[in-house]
Amino acid sequence: MSQPVLQLSHAAIYQRENLILSEVNVTIEPGDFVYLIGKTGSGKSSFMKTLYGDLPLTEGKGNIVGVDLNGLKEKNIPFLRRKLGVVFQDFKLLNDRTVIDNLKFVLKATGWKDKTAMEAKIDAVLDKVGMKSKGFKYPYQLSGGEQQRIAIARALLNDPELILADEPTGNLDPQTSVEVMEVLQEINKNGNTILMATHDYALLLKYPSKTLKCDGNKVFEVVQKTV
Numbered sequence: 001m002s003q004p005v006l007q008l009s010h011a012a013i014y015q016r017e018n019l020i021l022s023e024v025n026v027t028i029e030p031g032d033f034v035y036l037i038g039k040t041g042s043g044k045s046s047f048m049k050t051l052y053g054d055l056p057l058t059e060g061k062g063n064i065v066g067v068d069l070n071g072l073k074e075k076n077i078p079f080l081r082r083k084l085g086v087v088f089q090d091f092k093l094l095n096d097r098t099v100i101d102n103l104k105f106v107l108k109a110t111g112w113k114d115k116t117a118m119e120a121k122i123d124a125v126l127d128k129v130g131m132k133s134k135g136f137k138y139p140y141q142l143s144g145g146e147q148q149r150i151a152i153a154r155a156l157l158n159d160p161e162l163i164l165a166d167e168p169t170g171n172l173d174p175q176t177s178v179e180v181m182e183v184l185q186e187i188n189k190n191g192n193t194i195l196m197a198t199h200d201y202a203l204l205l206k207y208p209s210k211t212l213k214c215d216g217n218k219v220f221e222v223v224q225k226t227v
């Protein structure tokens with residue numbers, strides 16, 4: 001049996017002294033595609049931030065990609081982030097350099113040295129998101145959907161055990177959202193585990209999958225009606 005990529009038990013999530021979510025019990029297995037839904041302010045981002053070490057886990061137990069979230073030290077956060085791929089609503093690409101240089105920047109920052117290996121990896125991740133021909137563009141020369149595909153490529157660079165996507169389609173129109181979702185579905189089919197926070201119910205209906213809901217300070221699994 002393989003280990004879950006995420007296991008939270010009796011976890012509580014705080015923003016400073018404010019309790020946002022309590023009694024959180026969540027398990028994600030390798031290969032899963034899991035949605036995290038809930039109204040604005042229900043705690044989706046706080047949940048995600050706890051998982052990538054931006055908020056400390058002070059109550060309950062948490063293990064993600066083999067890293068213990070309890071007492072996670074500042075100096076171990078880069079190690080955790082290397083094992084995760086994080087995708088944000090606002091892409092967070094560096095506008096002063098090309099797509100290839102954005103990706104190279106991350107590889108160098110995570111210890112890659114071999115130029116040929118870096119080029120091959122960049123080529124491979126751009127291919128996965130259908131953006132091989134756009135490597136020489138600057139982010140501002142790309143559409144929102146294309147920028148998000150580059151952000152997904154960036155998340156794939158270090159072969160993450162889990163991809164955390166926080167409202168990845170939040171800034172995109174419905175058609176572009178579907179295109180980005182197709183990319184996420186494809187990489188999930190190829191074996192990547194994905195947790196995606198969203199409030200886009202149209203996507204949930206179109207691509208049904210295991211769904212967790214934040215509501216009333218709790219997280220629980222909801223069963224989707226497939227029509």
Ligand SMILES: Nc1ncnc2c1ncn2[C@@H]1O[C@H](COP(=O)(O)OP(=O)(O)OP(=O)(O)O)[C@@H](O)[C@H]1O
Nearest residue numbers: 015016018020038039040041042043044045046047
């Ligand atoms: N930095 C912060 N300091 C204090 N409270 C915060 C902070 N960030 C968020 N909160 C509070 O935590 C609660 C949960 O917010 P969070 O951003 O996790 O919700 P969300 O479900 O992601 O909402 P949205 O869909 O709008 O992003 C809200 O009540 C919010 O006001």
